[in-house]
Each structure stands twice: as C-alpha cells, then as structure tokens.
Amino acid sequence: MRIHVYERLWLVASMILIVAFIATVTYGTVGLGITMVDDREETLSPGDIDEDERFEDPRIEQVGENEFEAYVVAMTFLFQPDPIEVPANSEVTFYVTSRDVIHSFTVVGTNTNTMVIPGEVSVMTVEFDEPGEYGIICNEYCGVGHHDMEAELIVVEEDEFDLTELSVDAPDTVEPDAEIELTATVSNGLIDDLEATVTVEIGDETFQEDVTVGGDESEDVSITVDADDLGEGDHDWTVTVDDYEETGTVSVASDTDENDDGSENGEDTTDENDASSTVEDRLS
Amino acid sequence: MTQLFVERFPDQARLVRLAFFNSFAAFGIGALFGLIQALHRTDVLRIVESPTYYTVLTAHGVFLVITFTIFFLVGLYQWAVTTSLERRPVDMRITKAWYWLMSIGTVIAGITILAGFLDDPPEVLGSQLSADVLFTFYAPLQGNPLFYVGLVLFVVGTWLAGVDWFRTWWAWKGDNPGARIPLPTFMVLTTMIMWYISSIGVAVAILAFILPWSLGLIDSLNPTLTRTLFWYFGHPVVYFWLLPAYLLWYIVLPKLSGGRLFSDPLARVVFILFILLSTPVGIHHQYLDPGIAEGFKYIVMTNTMFLLLPSLLTAFTVVASMEHGARQRGGEGYFGWLDALPWRNPAFTGMALAGLVFAFGGFTGIVNAGMNINYLVHNSAWVPGHIHTQVGTAVALTFMAGSYWLIPQLTGNRLVWRQAALVQVLLWFIGIVFMTNSMYRAGLVGVPRRTAEPQYAFEYDVGVGSMTELDFQLALGGFLLFISAMLFLAIIFMTWRNSESEPIVDGTIPPALSGPEDSPRVLDNLRLWIAIALVLVAIAYVIPLASIVTRGGLFGPDIGPFPVFTDPMILLEYGSKLIGMVVI
Known part of the structure; x- marks a missing residue:
C-alpha cells in the first residue's frame, strides 16, 4: 500500500501519542493507586436493604485507626444519612446503594463520584x-425531583470529631413524695475511649459527673432528685455531654390533683419520656 | 457540467428530500427545546415547571441525536450509493418501506414523549402516555411501552435501509466483476456493518427486557445488564452520527477546497478501523458503574484510545486535501495557503469550522476516555460540552454545510441568500464556542449535566470567572445557536421554494490523488473485517456480560419499575410512600 511519507510520520506520531495516553492512565491506576468502582460487593436487592446490617441504619462507623466506613442509601430524591460527617486526616470507605432507580453519589468538585x-x-x-x-448531589437523572437531590458532606477537625450519642430516660410525672430518677446513656462509636462530663440541670439543681466510655460501648449516668425538693409544678431538665443536649420536662403532681385536673393531663398516660439525639441534633 | 442528481434520478432525489425533511423538522423542534433548556438551567427564563424540563430534555435528545442525525444519514447515504454506483435501488418498495418504518417509529416515539407536556396524559397500554426517560432510558425508569415500540420500528427501518444499499451494491458487483467498491459506497457499507453489529445491543435490551417489562409481562430486570446493552450500542451510535460527516469531509470537502481527496486507501483504512473498534469500547461510559470489574474497564480504555487513530488519520487527510485544493487555487507558503481557500462559500466554511471544533472536542473526549480522570468529569456539564462540540457541531454543522451543497442538486433550485448562509455557519461556530466553553468549565467545577436546576445549597468553587459569567455564556451560546438553526431552516425552505432558478453547483467528485489502485484489495474484503470485528466484540463483552448475568441474574435482583410522570400529585403519593418506608 502506498502511503505518503508525511502521512507515515503522522501515523507513527499518532501511535506514540495513543500509547502515551494509555501509559498515563496506567500510571494513574498503578502508580497513584486510583482504583475504579468495581464488582467487589455482592448484589443486594432494594427489597433487602432494610434487612442488611450495613444499610438498615445508614451511618458512619469507625473500623480502624483513622479508618471509617460510611453506609449510604440513595433514593428519590434524597441521601441517607444527611449530613455525612467525617474527620479530617482519615480514610473513609463509602458503601452506597439505591432503593429505587439509578442515581449517583457525587461529591461536587472532587473525583469522589460513583x-x-x-x-x-x-x-x-x-x-x-x-x-x-x-x-x-445525584448527577444521574432519576425522575421529576432529580434537581432537589442533594446532601452535605462535612469534614471536621480530627479532634472535634466524635460518634457520640446521648439518650435520656426520665419520667413525665411523679408524685410529690416520690423520687425523680433520670438516666443519661452516653454511647461512643469511636474506637478510642471517650472522656466526657455529663451535666444534668433540673430545677435549680446542677449535677456533674465525669465518665469514661470505652470504644464502641455505652455508659449510664443516673441522678436521683426528691420531688419534694422541686415542689409541685413543671420542671425543665437539661442533660449535656460535650456538644450534645437533651431537654425535657417533669411534672410533680399528686394523683388527686391530677384527677381533679383531668381535663388537662388526665389522658396523658405516657409516663416516660425517651429522648435521644444523634448527629442531626448537634448544637454547634 | 454533468446533469444534476435530481435530473438523473428524480425518484431518488425525492426520497432524499423526504428524509431531509424529517431530519430538518426534528432539528427545528430540537433546537427550540435546546433554547428552552439553556435559559431554564441558567435561570434566565423558566417557561416550564422544572419537572417538565425533563420532558423537554428527552425530546431534545431523541429528536436531535436520533431523528435529525439518522434521517440525514439515510438521505445522504441514499444519495451516495445512488450517485457513486450510478444505479437505483433493486426494489424501490424496500426503499419506501424503510422510509415509512423510520417515519412511523419517529412519530410514535415523538407523540409518547410530547404527551409528557399534557396535564393529564391518557392511559395507553396500561400506563400513562409519557416517556420522560431521556435518550438513554435507563431502567428502572420506565416510559410508556409505545416509546420503546417507536424506537424499535425506527431501528428496524435503518436495518432495512442497510439491506437496500447492500442489494444495490450486490447488483452493481454483478455488472462490474472485479471492480473496486467506489469510495462513497464503501463508506456506506462499512458504516452499516458497524451499525448492524452494534444496534443488536439496544434491540436485545428493548425486545428481551425493557418492552416486555413495560407491558407488565415480566416484573423485574437487571438494570446493570440493560444499561450495559445500551452502551454496547450507545458508543457506536456516535460513530453512526459521525460517519456521514466523515463521508462529506472525505468526498465533498476536498472538492469544495478546489482539489481532490489526498488518499483513497487511507480513507478505507479509517472506515475499517471504525468497524473494528467502534463497538468494543462501550463500557467506557460505565467507568463509574458498580458491578463491572476494573480489568474490563481497562481493556475498553485501551480500545478507546486506539479509536483516536482513525480520527487523527482523518485530520491529516482532510487538512492535506484542503491544502492541495488551496495550492490548486494559487495558495502559497507554509500557512499562506489558508488564505486561498474558498472562505466565502458557506458549504466549505461550515465544514472547515466543524472540523476545527471536532479536533478540539476530540481531545476533550480523551479526558472522558482516561478512566481515572473520568471520575472528575463523569456526568458533569463537561459531558454535554463534549457532545455539543462533537455531535452538535462536527456532525450538525457539517450536515448544514453539506446541505448548502446538496439541496440545490436535490431540488434543481439555486441556493438563496448565500451571504446569510455564511453568517449562519459563523453564528453556529460562535454560539458553540460560548456554550461549550461554559459547559466544559462548569463541568470541571462539578456542575452536573441533565438537571433542571443546577443551583444547590452549596456554592461551586469556580477558580476563574464566576457562575454568573458561565451562565451568561451558556444562555448566550444557546440563543445564538437557536438563531443560527432558524436561519438555516429559513434558507433551506426558501431554496426549496426557489424553483424559478438554475443552480450554480457542480456535482462531480474528482478522483483521489492516490486512488484505490494504491491499496491492497483486502481492504474491500468486508467479510474479513466483520469476522475480526466480531472477535473483538466477543473479547470485550462476553465475559463482562456473563459476569453481570451471573451476579445479578438475567432479570435482576428483584428490581421493580419506576414510571416517570410529571404529575405532581403522583410525585406526592410517591414521596409519602417513601417517607413511610423510611420511618418504618
């Protein structure tokens, strides 16, 4: 076949260029370690997401020193959890699945995109x-509300990051001659111990207790107050641990009072007030 | 001067005109929708509700990349086969059959899409008549079954067109034993071979899975499988759009430049490379897909990079042909010859500018193909930037420029408003530079494609310039492109009406500088290239497809349908169901 000499040169230069492009991509994969999203995970039917231990409760977990795993569920038109909080100087492995149609999980302006x-x-x-x-954001069209599908990723200072959860168990109403027992449960999702001070304010009284919660464990802190000391009426309480806060109200009232005053409280049969806060309720 | 095409083959000229009519009608609607999108995304003017934006987007995609491009292709190829073999189809009934199949398919799919604009679309075949599923119709998004039926009829029509052209060639071969296939026909046949190999993928996806599923005959499908089958077709289809433009660059552009094609053998090699490499690359659209192993992605990455070769060879041959033409016209010097080119001819200038944009866009395609940098740009506005430089300009502007040369030969009428035609192609060029500059840059900072409102709670980190400036360029570019498109349609319409005139156009194509006798006959052995192409496809696809089916099952791990409607009440119900699920 007759090919003009310039065209031969062009052909050779083109082949060199192509091989060079392939070489740069190969370097990115082998040298820089940019791995591809691939088929390493088993398939998971959307109907089984709620029974899957990774996705039943979408969350962040610590799995090693500076190593975390995030279990994320995408669906029309939101992501769970939202926001996603991770510490700086960490390595986070995201596991993402969809409950319905094809979405994407895209951290805008980065190459975190699948x-x-x-x-x-x-x-x-x-x-x-x-x-x-x-x-x-979701950058694959997923239906009429596609443009509303967004969430937030917050990378916090390493020493400000925690996976602490606070829940409080306290009664709603007590007899004037009874005791009010309030139990705060502090759980620590990190591997390292959590040193924290639990502060309980109720009425005019304040209690403080230092606790050490082991990695992946939880501790209860209970305080007891005589209802008489508070007197009859509604009393607000506040429990704080680091940046987490729970509040509630306890009513001190005698049974007879309550019966007389049935129009207001008589049907309120719940006597326990369970409150729990997770990352979403954080104050800061 | 030889006789005009319309005088030699009046019935064929009529058929080509009909195909072009469908093409240009779709172009007009698609261009209008494009303008609506450009203004909506940038929040300059929102004349539809955001959910309806996706109806507009689906119509824009389907009308432009299916109807406009492929109807132009069949018209152009009918002209190319007829004129280069100097003969009519063996059986004109087949020719009419494919034209009508494609037309009916377009109308059915088009009605299904446009019904999305209705407040309360009627129920047809068990579901609402709408198909806001975009051009890619990724399951489990589900459109009305008629949408898929329309697509099938259209594709079957193109298959029949290929049969028609092969029969014309076989008849010609019988009369001309031992003769080399004329280059235009060679290009038509190789394009169609590529199309047969690749469109099987979408046919299987629709006929075996998506259509029965949309009719409720099967409950579940495997979205990774249908998506992979779509992209098996989805990358080669871009060459189905591009190769008619290549035909014009190889056959018509050298002549418009005042010369002749530099090398016939290399043109054949280029088209053969497209048969071989177009299909085993589709997974490069799925670099970010779970369910496909990294090794397969790497294989298609290398195949994709080698696809640069035919385009780089084309760049050489086309530029060399233009230079040869310019020197025939008295051009001199290293770059001085550029001056001697017929820049006042809209057909030439349009194609030359299209080629320039194609070269730039080709390099952005290398970014897409680079599988690790693809993470940065995947599904960002960068991707429609690439599409609009390649299909939206390299292909579309070449088609428009080619029309200025072809339409007079198909109608026997003189082209009207030559100055306006020159303005039209320039306007397109300027519009696309503004619009794609915005898209490429916005994509790099993470602005997504395919969304009605790319304005979120966070701010994009635009390094240079600002979002306001990027939005302005997008809206301005979209507006200029729309004006250019309308001007083109007006010029074509007026030329068609301009029957009291004699065209000044010479339809003869001079032979190449280096003719087919300079190349081995094996290039014309189409069976050999088909066999090699099938082997390459098997290497790239058999194991990935087997793996997808083994992992997720042929009908998927229980994936139900998600019909797409724009009715807000349905959306509310849907949302409350989801919230219910979340709470439980």
Whole structure:
C-alpha cells in the first residue's frame, strides 16, 4: 500500500501519542493507586436493604485507626444519612446503594463520584486531609425531583470529631413524695475511649459527673432528685455531654390533683419520656 | 457540467428530500427545546415547571441525536450509493418501506414523549402516555411501552435501509466483476456493518427486557445488564452520527477546497478501523458503574484510545486535501495557503469550522476516555460540552454545510441568500464556542449535566470567572445557536421554494490523488473485517456480560419499575410512600 511519507510520520506520531495516553492512565491506576468502582460487593436487592446490617441504619462507623466506613442509601430524591460527617486526616470507605432507580453519589468538585445502581453496592475509598464542607448531589437523572437531590458532606477537625450519642430516660410525672430518677446513656462509636462530663440541670439543681466510655460501648449516668425538693409544678431538665443536649420536662403532681385536673393531663398516660439525639441534633 | 442528481434520478432525489425533511423538522423542534433548556438551567427564563424540563430534555435528545442525525444519514447515504454506483435501488418498495418504518417509529416515539407536556396524559397500554426517560432510558425508569415500540420500528427501518444499499451494491458487483467498491459506497457499507453489529445491543435490551417489562409481562430486570446493552450500542451510535460527516469531509470537502481527496486507501483504512473498534469500547461510559470489574474497564480504555487513530488519520487527510485544493487555487507558503481557500462559500466554511471544533472536542473526549480522570468529569456539564462540540457541531454543522451543497442538486433550485448562509455557519461556530466553553468549565467545577436546576445549597468553587459569567455564556451560546438553526431552516425552505432558478453547483467528485489502485484489495474484503470485528466484540463483552448475568441474574435482583410522570400529585403519593418506608 502506498502511503505518503508525511502521512507515515503522522501515523507513527499518532501511535506514540495513543500509547502515551494509555501509559498515563496506567500510571494513574498503578502508580497513584486510583482504583475504579468495581464488582467487589455482592448484589443486594432494594427489597433487602432494610434487612442488611450495613444499610438498615445508614451511618458512619469507625473500623480502624483513622479508618471509617460510611453506609449510604440513595433514593428519590434524597441521601441517607444527611449530613455525612467525617474527620479530617482519615480514610473513609463509602458503601452506597439505591432503593429505587439509578442515581449517583457525587461529591461536587472532587473525583469522589460513583453511579449508584439498584441491586448493586458501589464502594469507594476516599482520603480526607483537610476540614471542609462539600455538596453531595445525584448527577444521574432519576425522575421529576432529580434537581432537589442533594446532601452535605462535612469534614471536621480530627479532634472535634466524635460518634457520640446521648439518650435520656426520665419520667413525665411523679408524685410529690416520690423520687425523680433520670438516666443519661452516653454511647461512643469511636474506637478510642471517650472522656466526657455529663451535666444534668433540673430545677435549680446542677449535677456533674465525669465518665469514661470505652470504644464502641455505652455508659449510664443516673441522678436521683426528691420531688419534694422541686415542689409541685413543671420542671425543665437539661442533660449535656460535650456538644450534645437533651431537654425535657417533669411534672410533680399528686394523683388527686391530677384527677381533679383531668381535663388537662388526665389522658396523658405516657409516663416516660425517651429522648435521644444523634448527629442531626448537634448544637454547634 | 454533468446533469444534476435530481435530473438523473428524480425518484431518488425525492426520497432524499423526504428524509431531509424529517431530519430538518426534528432539528427545528430540537433546537427550540435546546433554547428552552439553556435559559431554564441558567435561570434566565423558566417557561416550564422544572419537572417538565425533563420532558423537554428527552425530546431534545431523541429528536436531535436520533431523528435529525439518522434521517440525514439515510438521505445522504441514499444519495451516495445512488450517485457513486450510478444505479437505483433493486426494489424501490424496500426503499419506501424503510422510509415509512423510520417515519412511523419517529412519530410514535415523538407523540409518547410530547404527551409528557399534557396535564393529564391518557392511559395507553396500561400506563400513562409519557416517556420522560431521556435518550438513554435507563431502567428502572420506565416510559410508556409505545416509546420503546417507536424506537424499535425506527431501528428496524435503518436495518432495512442497510439491506437496500447492500442489494444495490450486490447488483452493481454483478455488472462490474472485479471492480473496486467506489469510495462513497464503501463508506456506506462499512458504516452499516458497524451499525448492524452494534444496534443488536439496544434491540436485545428493548425486545428481551425493557418492552416486555413495560407491558407488565415480566416484573423485574437487571438494570446493570440493560444499561450495559445500551452502551454496547450507545458508543457506536456516535460513530453512526459521525460517519456521514466523515463521508462529506472525505468526498465533498476536498472538492469544495478546489482539489481532490489526498488518499483513497487511507480513507478505507479509517472506515475499517471504525468497524473494528467502534463497538468494543462501550463500557467506557460505565467507568463509574458498580458491578463491572476494573480489568474490563481497562481493556475498553485501551480500545478507546486506539479509536483516536482513525480520527487523527482523518485530520491529516482532510487538512492535506484542503491544502492541495488551496495550492490548486494559487495558495502559497507554509500557512499562506489558508488564505486561498474558498472562505466565502458557506458549504466549505461550515465544514472547515466543524472540523476545527471536532479536533478540539476530540481531545476533550480523551479526558472522558482516561478512566481515572473520568471520575472528575463523569456526568458533569463537561459531558454535554463534549457532545455539543462533537455531535452538535462536527456532525450538525457539517450536515448544514453539506446541505448548502446538496439541496440545490436535490431540488434543481439555486441556493438563496448565500451571504446569510455564511453568517449562519459563523453564528453556529460562535454560539458553540460560548456554550461549550461554559459547559466544559462548569463541568470541571462539578456542575452536573441533565438537571433542571443546577443551583444547590452549596456554592461551586469556580477558580476563574464566576457562575454568573458561565451562565451568561451558556444562555448566550444557546440563543445564538437557536438563531443560527432558524436561519438555516429559513434558507433551506426558501431554496426549496426557489424553483424559478438554475443552480450554480457542480456535482462531480474528482478522483483521489492516490486512488484505490494504491491499496491492497483486502481492504474491500468486508467479510474479513466483520469476522475480526466480531472477535473483538466477543473479547470485550462476553465475559463482562456473563459476569453481570451471573451476579445479578438475567432479570435482576428483584428490581421493580419506576414510571416517570410529571404529575405532581403522583410525585406526592410517591414521596409519602417513601417517607413511610423510611420511618418504618
């Protein structure tokens, strides 16, 4: 075949260019370790998401020193959990699946980007060096509300990050001659111990207790107050642990009072007030 | 001067005109929807509700990349086969059959899509008449069954068109034993071979899975499988759009430049490379998909990079042909010859600008193909930036420029408003530069594609410039493109009406500088190239498809349908069900 000499040169240069492109991509994969989303996870039917221990409660878990796993569920038109909080200087592996149609899990302005296909679980490991805030969006058309599908990713300072949960168990009403027992449960999702001070305020009284909660454990702190000391009426209480706060009200009232005053409280049969706070209720 | 095409083959000229009519009608509607989108996304003007934006987007995609491009292709190829083999189809009834199949398919799919604008679309075949599923119709999003039926009829029509052209060639071969296939016909046949190999994928996806599923005959499907089958077709289809433009660049552009094609053998090699490499690359659209192993992604990445070769060869041959033409016209010097090109001819200038944009867009395609950098741009506005430089300009502007040369030969009328036609192609070029500059840059900062409202709670980190400036460029570009499209349609319409005139156009194509006799005959052995292509497809696809089916099952791990309606009440019900699920 007769090919003009310039065209031969062009052909050779083109082949060199192509091989060079392939080499750079190969370097990115082997040298820089940019791995692809792939088929490492088993398929998971959308109907089984609520029975899957990873996705039944979408959350962040610590799995090693500076290593975390995030279990994320995408659905029309939201992500769970939202916001997603991770510490700086960490390595987070995201597991993402879809409850319905094809979505994406895309951290805007970064290369953290994967398709989320129902029946499949996408896995990608991301290093977070610096604190910052990012938008998470779905960038695959998923239906009429597609443009509303967004969430937030917050990378917090390493020493400000925790996986603490606070829940409080306290009665709603007590007899004037009874005791009010209030139990705060502090659980620690991190591997390292959590040193914290539990502060309980009720009426004019304040109690403080230092607790050490082991990794992946929880501790109860109970305080007891004589209802008489508070007197009859409604009394607000507040429990704080680090940045977490729970509040509630306890009524001190005698049975007879309550019967007389049935129009207001008589049908209020719940005598326990369970409150729990997770990351969503954080104050700061 | 030889006789005009319309005088030699009046019935064929009529058929090509009909195909172009469908093409241009779709172009007009698609362009209008494009303008609506450009203004809506940027929040300059929102004349539809945001959920309806996706009806507009579906119509924009289907009308432009299916109807406009492929009707132009069949018209152009009918012209190319007829004129290069100097003969009519063996059986004109088949020719009419494919034209009508494609037309009916378009109308059915079109009605289904446009019904999405109704407040209360009627029930047809068990579900609402609408199909806001975009051009890619990824299951489990579900459109009305008629949408898929329309697509099937359309594709079957294109298959029949290929049969028609092959029969014309076989008849010609009988009369001309031992002769080399004329280059235009060679290009038509190779394109159709690529199309047969690749469109099987979408046919299986629709006929075996999506259509029966939309009719309620099967409950579940495997979205990874239907998506993979779609992209098996979805990448080669871009070459189905592109190769008619290549035909014009190889056959018509050298002549418009004042010369002749530089190398016939290399043109054949280029088209053969497209048969071989177009299909085993589709998974590069799925770099970010779970359920496909990294190794398969790597294989298609290398195949994709080699697809650069035919385009780089084309760049050489086309530019060399233009330079040869310019020197025939008295051009001199290293770059001085550029001056001697016929820049006042809209057909030439349109194609040359289209080629320029294609070269730039080709490099952005390499970014897409680079599987690790693809993470940054996947499904961002960068991708429609790439599509609009390649299909929206390299292909569309070449088709428009080619029309300025072809329509007079198909109608026997002189092209009207040559100055306006020149303005039209320039306007398109300027519009696309503004619009895609905005899309590419917005994509790099993470602005998503395919969304009615890319305005979120967070701020994009635009390094240089601002979102306001990017939005302005997008809206301005979209507006200029719309004006250019309307001007094109007006010029074509007026030319068609301009029957009291004699065209000044010479339809003869001079032979190539280096003709087919300079190439081995094996290039014309189409059976050989088909066999190699099938082997490459098997290497790229058999194991991934087997793996997808083994993992998720042929009908998927219990994936139900999600019909897409724009009715807000249905959305509310849907939302409350989901919230119920979440609470439980």
